[in-house]
Amino acid sequence: MQTQVTLLTEGTYPHSHGGVSVWCDQLVRGIPDFDFRLIAVTGTGRESLAWDLPGNVRDFTEIPLWGKPPTGRAPRGRQAQLFRAGYERFLLALLDPAAEAEFAPQLYALAVLARAGSLSAALRSEDALRILTDVWNRPHVAAAAARPTLHDALTATDLLEHALRPLSAEPVPGSITHAVSGGLATLPGLLAHHEHGTPFLLTEHGVYLRERYLGYRTGPYGWPVKALMLGFYRLLTEESYRRAALVTPGSRYNRRWEERGGTAPDRIRTVYNGVDPGAFPMAGPEPAVPTLSWAGRVDPIKDLETLIRAFALVRAELPQALLRLFGGTPRGGEGYRDQCIALAAELGVGDAVTFEGRVEDIRDAYAAGNVVMLSSISEGFPFTLIEAMSCARATVSTDVGGVREAVGEAGLVVAPRDPAAMAKAALALLRDPATRASMGWDARLRVIDQFTLRQTIETFRGIYSELSARQPWLVLTPVGVEWQSRTPHGHHGPTVVDDTTVTEVAQ
Numbered sequence: 001m002q003t004q005v006t007l008l009t010e011g012t013y014p015h016s017h018g019g020v021s022v023w024c025d026q027l028v029r030g031i032p033d034f035d036f037r038l039i040a041v042t043g044t045g046r047e048s049l050a051w052d053l054p055g056n057v058r059d060f061t062e063i064p065l066w067g068k069p070p071t072g073r074a075p076r077g078r079q080a081q082l083f084r085a086g087y088e089r090f091l092l093a094l095l096d097p098a099a100e101a102e103f104a105p106q107l108y109a110l111a112v113l114a115r116a117g118s119l120s121a122a123l124r125s126e127d128a129l130r131i132l133t134d135v136w137n138r139p140h141v142a143a144a145a146a147r148p149t150l151h152d153a154l155t156a157t158d159l160l161e162h163a164l165r166p167l168s169a170e171p172v173p174g175s176i177t178h179a180v181s182g183g184l185a186t187l188p189g190l191l192a193h194h195e196h197g198t199p200f201l202l203t204e205h206g207v208y209l210r211e212r213y214l215g216y217r218t219g220p221y222g223w224p225v226k227a228l229m230l231g232f233y234r235l236l237t238e239e240s241y242r243r244a245a246l247v248t249p250g251s252r253y254n255r256r257w258e259e260r261g262g263t264a265p266d267r268i269r270t271v272y273n274g275v276d277p278g279a280f281p282m283a284g285p286e287p288a289v290p291t292l293s294w295a296g297r298v299d300p301i302k303d304l305e306t307l308i309r310a311f312a313l314v315r316a317e318l319p320q321a322l323l324r325l326f327g328g329t330p331r332g333g334e335g336y337r338d339q340c341i342a343l344a345a346e347l348g349v350g351d352a353v354t355f356e357g358r359v360e361d362i363r364d365a366y367a368a369g370n371v372v373m374l375s376s377i378s379e380g381f382p383f384t385l386i387e388a389m390s391c392a393r394a395t396v397s398t399d400v401g402g403v404r405e406a407v408g409e410a411g412l413v414v415a416p417r418d419p420a421a422m423a424k425a426a427l428a429l430l431r432d433p434a435t436r437a438s439m440g441w442d443a444r445l446r447v448i449d450q451f452t453l454r455q456t457i458e459t460f461r462g463i464y465s466e467l468s469a470r471q472p473w474l475v476l477t478p479v480g481v482e483w484q485s486r487t488p489h490g491h492h493g494p495t496v497v498d499d500t501t502v503t504e505v506a507q
Helices: 019-030 077-095 097-115 119-123 126-136 142-146 150-163 183-196 208-217 223-243 252-260 304-317 334-346 362-367 383-390 403-407 419-430 433-450 453-468 499-506
Strands: 004-010 035-042 057-064 176-179 200-202 291-295 322-326 353-357 371-374 394-398 412-414 475-479 482-486 492-494
Touching (some): 035 183, 077 097, 097 119, 097 183, 097 223, 119 150, 126 150, 126 223, 176 453, 183 200, 183 208, 183 223, 208 223, 291 304, 304 322, 304 334, 334 353, 371 419, 394 433, 412 419, 419 433
Parallel strands (some): 004 176, 035 057, 291 371, 322 353
Antiparallel strands (some): 475 482, 482 492
16 A cells, blocks of 8 residues: 655645755655655645645645634533533643643643634633633642733733644554654654554754743743743653654754653664755856855754854854855744844944845855854854755854754864854965865765765655554544544444553554
8 A cells, every 4th residue: 555644744845945844745756656644733724835846745625824714613511520620630730730631631622622613712712711721720820820821811811722723634544654853743743643553753954842931931921921831842842752652853963852851762763864966066266355155044943143143253254254044034034134134234234235135046145155153052053054055165153953963073163152163264265265165175075974864865765664564453543532543354342441542452
């Protein structure tokens, strides 16, 4: 039987450009004899496609997080009572470590309401608001000390309602579900595993939970809201690690996070990202004017402020130097880009820093610089870095995620958020053409030896084949808010099986 894979994405393929989207497209096209189904968690659902989907993508579903809420009315009668009791236990799990065991069963119970079209209405009801307020203010709940306000409750309920929208996805049985990030993209895969025993594969390019911590640290929310939402993301991450048949991080750095999150070491396989050295050949001549180039998504996680501050120090030493930034600004990120432009002007280098926008051929971005920079505060195993290395450009990168694993001795690595260290490394390379050339050549050889696209594709072909051979014999199917078991012989009957036992049998 043809192997079928349901690919699960959030905010990336096929609606945006960038490293993860490139990875997804290469994976699907690289295994043309496998059929893919695509479920994409999007922003509003009005995003245009950035990629032409290949012919082996047989089905495509979008799940918008924002925009208008799903239609449907809140549950009534006994269903409403069950929702109130279950939602209270769900919220306690997010806020009280002693109640965390309730997270998974209540999450899957909420999914039944989501597919019936009533969850969003239930979460936007006065009942839901009242339950959260009550739970928040219980003396043993840490958030009570911050005295949560009604505004906090409205904000947290709104964020949670949007985050749970992917629970409405219908978990179609299939060979494999493959989430290409942690977090909300995992929800359809977890449901398929829970209800049909479908093997669930998780690939984390970055550390999703760490990025939520970084984002919420500066987010415009009160501490009670942050505590609730970070509790949700932490427990969802742990559930995805627990249920995954395999977790395939893009670096050993990610692997350490996944082990700390509860993933058994024998269910983790590190699979590095790869590029085609033929598609990223040695770049042409260097620019005559000393130039630093950067490529990526204009986003706070990329920490362009540190890069601009470092460039100002470079410019003080080399007054003719330029900084060219290539990459699109996602919707909603215009304020961050304007903030970076204002910073460059404030530092007196506004005329030397240019935001070039998205470039049609990313190789032009790497060729535009004598040195390619990476200033992120969080990364997995960044495509832009190994692409630049394949183009034989010298690089200066921050020591985050799998960067040091990618670079080895073929580039300079500095501490994140340290403009002085970044400027010192950039100046050393700009002033030494022989070292730049030698480092670039070593970088290309390292890519050819360790990080080719063929190696990545063949590894996932083998993983897909391995997982599709696993045939679960116990399947759970929802019946209202209760559950029945089904064996391959078609026998149905109520069963009382703890969740751990079900998982062990299904895997």
